[in-house]
Amino acid sequence: MAKILLIEDDISYSRIIRNFLEKNGYTIISTNKVAEGLSLLKSHNPDLVITDYRLPDGNGMQILEAALQDANSTKTILITSYSDIRIAVKSIKMGAVDYITKPINPEELLESVKDALETPATKQEKWTVQPPISAQYVEGKGPASKEMEELIKLVAPTDLNVLILGETGSGKEFVAKKLHLLSKRQNNVFIAIDCGAIPKELAGSELFGHIKGSFTGAVDNKTGHFESAKGGTIFLDEVGNLSSDVQMMLLRAIQERKIRKIGSNTEVPIDVRIIAATNEKLNSPDKDTSFREDLYHRLNEFSILVPSLKDRKEDLELFIHQFIQSSNIRLGKNVENIDQEVQDIFNHYSWPGNLRELKNVIRRAVLLSKGPVITADLLPPEIRENLDPTVESNAPEIFKTSLENQEKEIIQKALLETKYNKSKTAKLLGIDRKTLYNKMEIYGLN
Template sequence: MQKKILIVDDDTSFGMMVSGFLKKKGHDSVLSGNVSGAVDHLKKGTFDLVLTDYRLPDGTGMDVLEKSKQFSSNTPVVLITAYSEIRVAVDAIKKGAYEYITKPVNADELLHVVTKALKNNRKNPSSNSEYISGNGEEARRMEEHIRLVAPTEVAVLIQGESGTGKEYVARRIHQLSNHADAPFVAVDCGALTPEIASSELFGHIKGSFTGAVDNKTGHFESVGRGTIFLDEVGNLSYEVQVKLLRAIQERKARRLGSNTEFTIEARIVAATNDDLRNSSMNGSFREDLYHRLNEFQISVPPLRARRDDLLKYANYFREKAAAEFGKEIEGFSEAVLGIFERYEWPGNLRELRNVVRRSVLLTQGDFVEKASIPPELEIPSVKTDQELNLSDARNATEKQMIEEVLVKTRHNKSETARLLGMDRKTLYNKMQKLNIDY
């Protein structure tokens, strides 16, 4: 079946080349050169996939991502970015992007990612629930905690940086639980706007609000006695937090516009890369909801803290990529392994997977050589004294500005956030980071 793809790139020749390539693969595409044009297309029609460059004349690919999620929360968005902007790509994943591709774009890699994105729906993620137990001390401790809590009905909060594999941990808990024979449904809370969150979680009945043309079953109802995974739960609006708390406490909920309650039987597992404890203390996340979700906490360590497992994961991704691309590759050269060991992996397992998959695609021999990996991996990540001084100067300036506005508003946090052009959660995080008194 032909799929409709929106391509957003100000490089017309590149956009037309990608469009022509996808057309040969049986897909229809629409090309836009900027954010505003992309928004117009998103308003007018439905797309199966959005493929956007990061740097655009009137904004960034993050703006396209935000608008795409606003108009259709389930449409996968793939970001194209320079490898030097890896942290941008990681942030995009955190905010709901399906995947990212680094420049220069390889045709085989592009087709692979596009095909995979079109097959997968973020609301009903891939059934691939493979979980790899690590060999390091922290990995063994995490596995022990998973096995301890899985058979219980205790609510679990999974804490960890973006890309560390929190959903895989949640699926592991589901597999070892008494709910394993029922569905596992992952909900990307970061992609839920306040306007659609209640409908997505609890459903609605026809006519309950403008645009509700049919009845809709929410995730809590559709999952039955399965497991519902609330990813990036810290991004839920305060209003939705209240509804979620009530539903968890009463184990009952209602569709929007309905007077009939349904029983919640699901096992609840949540995840975040924020410090929800601090968020609950400063008021940006409900403290009572935090305690409801955090009956047991599992911390997923970043890849840089799991050096003992790095080679195990790299080889696993190598074998999978080799099978996908029909290649026989025995391993990595010593030079590549050395670079992998020295690199900090800010994007964690997700970044490692992408790097390995791309390198396998480019490899012609039996081993992945240095020429097949991004050269940026060799750039030292340690900041220089000059960079540290600049960072300190920026922090001092930002702290002074926030304190001046707080005095002006008589410490009204909402008004301060509005005047500074940020939301309350961001303000609280900055105040904590800069040691500003509440």
């Protein structure tokens, strides 16, 4: 029976979640504060943590960080409100398995819990050999997608190391799997490694292996992923999270095509292709923690940018139907399509969580649907109420006015948060200063 640590300061939400999950066979330990939550995390070793972001003595990110550093890398689901949506996306980048926005739908929460607990939580089982790419991959038809597909087909047959760039949730691992499938190594293994989820002190051992007695806890010899992937492909997701020591080991492995297990003096030849991915600029001079420039160039023999969902709206319908089909299979439903109102809402939402967010929204709607068509009332409130005001539309004037009001409110909040520092405000909003000045003039915010 899986053990879940629930950290929620809203008594009503806490009671609803606890009762519902207990009825579904889970053991629940609950608290309403960060400090006690951290203590329970250590003493009870839960399989999963569900935590609200806003808590009386801190926030859920503190819980997430502690859970990731736990010996078993305890999985975490974050509960947020819409105003915290960017925090939710950041939590996914850090290693949270999912986020759920309030108001919470119990069935949606249950699906997220089941998903989180499907993959074993132990570090040995977490980084397993992945199956070949499946029918889940959708080849887009828009200009940005076509350009990406051309690059994939161009570089896949070669043995060049590839660096995949793109926002969190945009589908970088799917691109990596397709590169492997189209390569000469397609009949050998594809191993995906989440560099952000590996405890720093174990990263070298996980990647390159160790010999018995080389450090405390090394009770047996261990074969690392680079040796296990002989003849195949290794995918290093969020490679920027690797420590400087491991970066040096990785650089040496690439240069010499050999590895040395921790505690060993013997070199082991390797034959792998490396595909790395990141959602940040590894060679940026403004980056707080430096990434080795020589390693960056070794990994970046060829780069592919995965467009954000916002930049590939032409493919939105393709993705929607793919996620409806996969959700039908998973949930035993028979949903066929979305109605026009939902289509319009989707077209005017910014999708900060990209394909991962779209998949979650579709899955939730399919779960709640009582008929063959997804309607607007089945969408989370943040999707319906917080559309992207920058998207041009022929929608009714009242709809445009609503968007403009929302945009003005967002800019006002950002200005207050940065104490009217225009540079910081523009950066926070993800726009340039000229656009910010124009918007401030339009809305009379000068």
